[in-house]
Amino acid sequence: xxxxxxxxxxxxxxxxxxxxxxxxxxxxxxxRDFFKRKIDFxxxxxxxxxxxxxEKHAMKQGGHPDPPTPLLFPPAVVETMSQKIQQLTALGxxxxxxxxx
Numbered sequence: 001x002x003x004x005x006x007x008x009x010x011x012x013x014x015x016x017x018x019x020x021x022x023x024x025x026x027x028x029x030x031x032r033d034f035f036k037r038k039i040d041f042x043x044x045x046x047x048x049x050x051x052x053x054x055e056k057h058a059m060k061q062g063g064h065p066d067p068p069t070p071l072l073f074p075p076a077v078v079e080t081m082s083q084k085i086q087q088l089t090a091l092g093x094x095x096x097x098x099x100x101x
Contacts (some may be wrong), residue, residue, distance in 0.1 A: 003083060014091065028091060035084055042077065 008014070014031050015023045026034065 003087075008091070011091070031091070032088055035088055039081060039084075042081070046077070 012027060013025055014028060016026050016031055016034055018024050018034075
């Protein structure tokens with residue numbers, strides 16, 4: 001994927017990439033809610049699989065599993081979520097600037 005800076009012609013409606021090439025048009029509040037739910041869902045899923053991944057890693061190393069360590073997010077997930085948050089932040093800032101104008 002490639003991200004390019006731009007300006008929204010309609011700050012009340014945005015297109016949301018919901019995956020597998022599908023996009024949905026939503027209002028900005030609904031878009032924020034969508035991304036918040038998505039972040040929460042992904043965080044819960046990573047928390048569920050983290051212990052199993054740690055155990056498998058320990059088994060590969062030939063030792064016993066270490067006690068749980070703080071959740072470490074894969075760099076790709078952190079980067080993707082950071083980009084989405086930046087997009088929403090920029091959207092909110094542009095919407096606020098438009099509303100004040």
